[in-house]
Amino acid sequence: xxxxxxxxxxxxxxxxxxxxxxxxxxxxxxxxxxxxxxxxxxxxxxxxxxxxxxxxxxxxxxxxxxxxxxxxxxxxxxxxxxxxxxxxxxxxxxxxxxxxxxxxxxxxx
Amino acid sequence: xxxxxxxxxxxxxxxxxxxxxxxxxxxxxxxxxxxxxxxxxxxxxxxxxxxxxxxxxxxxxxxxxxxxxxxxxxxxxxxxxxxxxxxxxxxxxxxxxxxxxxxxxxxxxxxx
Numbered sequence: 001x002x003x004x005x006x007x008x009x010x011x012x013x014x015x016x017x018x019x020x021x022x023x024x025x026x027x028x029x030x031x032x033x034x035x036x037x038x039x040x041x042x043x044x045x046x047x048x049x050x051x052x053x054x055x056x057x058x059x060x061x062x063x064x065x066x067x068x069x070x071x072x073x074x075x076x077x078x079x080x081x082x083x084x085x086x087x088x089x090x091x092x093x094x095x096x097x098x099x100x101x102x103x104x105x106x107x108x109x
Numbered sequence: 110x111x112x113x114x115x116x117x118x119x120x121x122x123x124x125x126x127x128x129x130x131x132x133x134x135x136x137x138x139x140x141x142x143x144x145x146x147x148x149x150x151x152x153x154x155x156x157x158x159x160x161x162x163x164x165x166x167x168x169x170x171x172x173x174x175x176x177x178x179x180x181x182x183x184x185x186x187x188x189x190x191x192x193x194x195x196x197x198x199x200x201x202x203x204x205x206x207x208x209x210x211x212x213x214x215x216x217x218x219x220x221x
Contacts, residue, residue, distance in 0.1 A: 003168075040215075042199050042201070042212025043199075090152075090210075095140065099153070100151050
């Protein structure tokens, strides 16, 4: 059983649409990170959220950490083809990063 | 780019043979991790290290062992490869256990 479940698993949308990806767990995490991975490459960090209820914005991407620090969401406004990739959340737990199941996003022009 | 090199990048091996994957870093980061990536599972932690000769198991450690005799090198060994170990393996490094993790480019291992 995976500690961090992401939904949806796959998402195909048209350019300009908005979308939200969810990362849920029954465990509490000290912090939560979001990564993006391109084909053939390793994941690259987008953001880290630490405080319950925290909201961080990165251009068109908005990240939120749940009040109880068990879940997080990533919202993309006006998606672009360059946003295509695999999005992974990762929770920090006693010096280990535990990754979610991943959401594969494809944005069509 | 963080100085992480994984070798080999691709390997095909037969069931029952031993395989060793190498992760080399030039950043002097204390933490090093081995993950495997499979469709529908994201990244799953195999083993990690928090210093020279200090290692611990992750969530999918069965069938794998690791060694870290130098800060810069973290080796992952499959003692007797099985087809279920066909996967893409990623090494990652981090300054602390809570810091950003930097990933290598991965090793695609196929066990036939």
